[in-house]
Amino acid sequence: MGGLATALRLRHAGFDVTVLEKQPRPGGRSNVIEENGFRFDMGPTILVMKETFDTLYRDIGQDIDERLSFTRLDPNYRVYFHDGTHIDLHNSMADLAEAVKGVEPGAAERLFQFIGAGAKKYALGMDFVTRNYDRITDLANPLAGWKLLRTDSHQKLFSHVSRYFKTDKLRKAFSFHSMFLGLSPFDSLAMYSLITYADLALGMWYPQGGIYSIIEDMLALADEMGVTICTDSPVEEIIIRDGGVKGVRLASGQEMQADLVVSNADLPYTYKALVPAEYRQHYPDRRLDRMEYACSGYLLYLGLDRTYPEMQHQALYFAEDYRANLDAIFKTRTLPTDASFHLNNPTITDPSLAPDGHSVLYLLAPMPNLQGDVDWATAAPQVREQLLSQLEKLVDPDLRQHIVWEREFTPVDFERDYNAVHGTAFGSLAHGLFQSAYFRPHNKARDIDGLYFVGQGTYPGIGMPMVMISADLVTERIKNEWR
Ligand SMILES: Cc1cc2nc3c(=O)[nH]c(=O)nc-3n(C[C@H](O)[C@H](O)[C@H](O)COP(=O)(O)OP(=O)(O)OC[C@H]3O[C@@H](n4cnc5c(N)ncnc54)[C@H](O)[C@@H]3O)c2cc1C
Missing domain, CATH: 3.30.519 (Guanine Nucleotide Dissociation Inhibitor; domain 2)
Known part of the structure; x- marks a missing residue:
């Protein structure tokens, strides 16, 4: 998804783009099964922050709502508990408050406080999500940092949620979102309750035909715009000479020249399997092995x-x-x-x-x-x-x-x-503090000219909206550097 979005953006900016995909069908973790009249999204099914998709389309001169038909879901989820009871998590705050009261009398007011705290984290946190990082000082926004601390973002998510809700059921219902980032709510920062906010307050969408219909539409656009897509084309090595990228060698032995390469494959896999060790002093195997995987x-x-x-x-x-x-x-x-x-x-x-x-x-x-x-x-x-x-x-x-x-x-x-490292599902690198924002591997290789990254392995991180933002960020960087 990140690779396709980047291909569309770079093509729109005037680059000649070829997408090389290992699998017979593009989409990566956002794939599809069509058999016996059934059509299944294989990976993501929860679409939040739809505006990240709207922005991609708008930036390449398209309108996603004219090309695809979206339905807003309500409730977002039904949450079942082990005793057979359930609660519906509505996106209307009045309906959500009613449902919450049914599980924990008196919790409605605390729900609004919790959602309000999530809104603050979202407003402050997005500033760290939607930017390219070059140096650690890019992270330094003392005012935003101080305000974030005041929202208890540094606490553990589960303890944070437990301050608002007393019952085991509501604590579960409002803390699970960190799992989408490959993190346990017991280890994750409370910061990530901003996802709960985005999910409940900003809405959840379903495109007719399922999530894969977005991939299909991106492929149609790629075709219209002149992006070359090669499936069944695993890359075996990124060719590097004189400190810079020269192209790629496919598993078939074919070499393809390129001025720049953007890897959408898992970032730790790209470094380890596709970049010869002598060219990656900053990412030797021992560093990649020590990273935390989702x-x-x-x-x-x-x-x-x-x-x-x-x-x-x-x-x-x-x-x-x-x-x-x-x-x-x-x-x-x-x-x-x-x-x-x-x-x-x-x-x-x-x-x-x-x-x-x-x-x-x-x-x-x-x-x-x-x-x-x-x-x-x-x-x-x-x-x-x-x-x-x-x-x-x-x-x-x-x-x-x-x-x-x-x-x-x-x-x-x-x-x-x-080629998902350690078979990770949602994305390869977990989102602990030291694998987020500036500390997540950057979208440009430090020691290899012309090698860039897009997708969940670089910043901002895991999940479709983050991957859409990642495509925007790497394109902005490439456009600046290849003006
Ligand atoms: C089961 C599941 C459920 C999820 N649910 C949600 C959800 O509900 N909402 C949400 O927002 N996100 C969800 N996610 C996460 C989201 O799908 C991913 O974070 C996102 O799709 C990752 O996209 P990406 O562009 O980083 O790359 P990927 O999807 O990882 O694609 C990488 C591509 O690189 C290809 N590749 C690898 N090696 C090579 C090579 N050597 N040569 C050529 N090609 C190669 C792969 O085949 C793949 O196509 C889910 C993921 C999974 C698996």
Whole structure:
């Protein structure tokens, strides 16, 4: 997604652009399965901060709302708890307050305080997100820093949320967002409650046809604008001579010349596998190995011969022992005994994704990355069983007999298909303080002229909106340097 957005931006600026994609179909982690009349988004399904997409289109002279049709979701999520109860997280503050009161009487006022604190973090934090960094002083904005400290951004997210909500249920419902950045809410900075704010207050969108329809439209634009897209074209080496990029060598042996290369592959993978060690003094293997890597995920895609109109479009289920689940994923890197998961039922908004009377369900359970020693050949059936048993309790006791098609995707597949380092799902590098903003690897290689990066591995980071901003930032840098 970051690579395609950059290709469109650079082409619009007058560059000749060729996109080299390892896989048979572009999109990377935002991919699609189309089989037996079912269409599944394989990766992202939650689209927030839509304005980052609007900006891309506007900057290349297009209007995304004229090319694609978006529906605003409400509620954003239904959150299921282990005791079978649920709460709907609405984006209307009045409806959300009602729902919150139903779980924790008296919590409505504290909800507004929590959302207000998130709004402040968002306003202050975005200043650190939407900029290129060259030197550490670019980070120094004493006033913004001081104001951010006053919003308790330095605390741990879960403790921060716990100050506003007393019940285990609401603490879970308002702290899980950091997992989208590959971080446990017990370790993540409270700063990241700005995502909860962006999600609830700025709205969540669904493009007809699913997220992959955005990739398809970007590919159509690439074609119209004259960007060359080569699929099944894995790059094996970035050719460097005299301290500068000269092009790339593909796995087929073909060499392609280029004045500059923008790598959208996982950044630690790019350095380690594509840049010969003698050219990367700043990123030797030992530094790359010491970095903190985000979590992975297990995905189950189900095609069913019935629909579930009583469900919501997006839902989440939290394990009863939230902490044990998160510690297994992030600390001990073992298989959680009770999986939390994200449940997506997009057919409720878009029946075109399945044949008449059928539907698709997508389940995503955060899992440890491959730095643990989980054997996925034996673990996958166990996780599948856990997820299906939970679905039987939450959604339909007869669910299994309605499954007419299914596919799964494990951490091993992330590594094999996308060269995702340690099989990470949402993005490679976790978002601890020292892997964020200035401290995240920069979008330009320090020691190699003409080598740039885009996507989740560089700043601002993980998730589709951040990747869109990353494409904007690297293009701005390249335009300045190649004027
Ligand atoms: C299951 C899942 C759910 C997610 N849910 C959400 C969500 O709901 N909302 C959200 O905003 N984000 C979500 N994300 C995160 C989001 O999808 C990613 O952060 C984002 O798509 C990453 O995009 P990217 O441009 O950085 O690159 P990637 O998608 O990582 O693409 C990198 C590309 O490089 C290619 N490549 C790798 N090596 C080579 C090589 N040697 N030669 C040529 N090509 C190569 C890969 O094949 C791939 O196409 C989710 C991710 C996953 C996996």
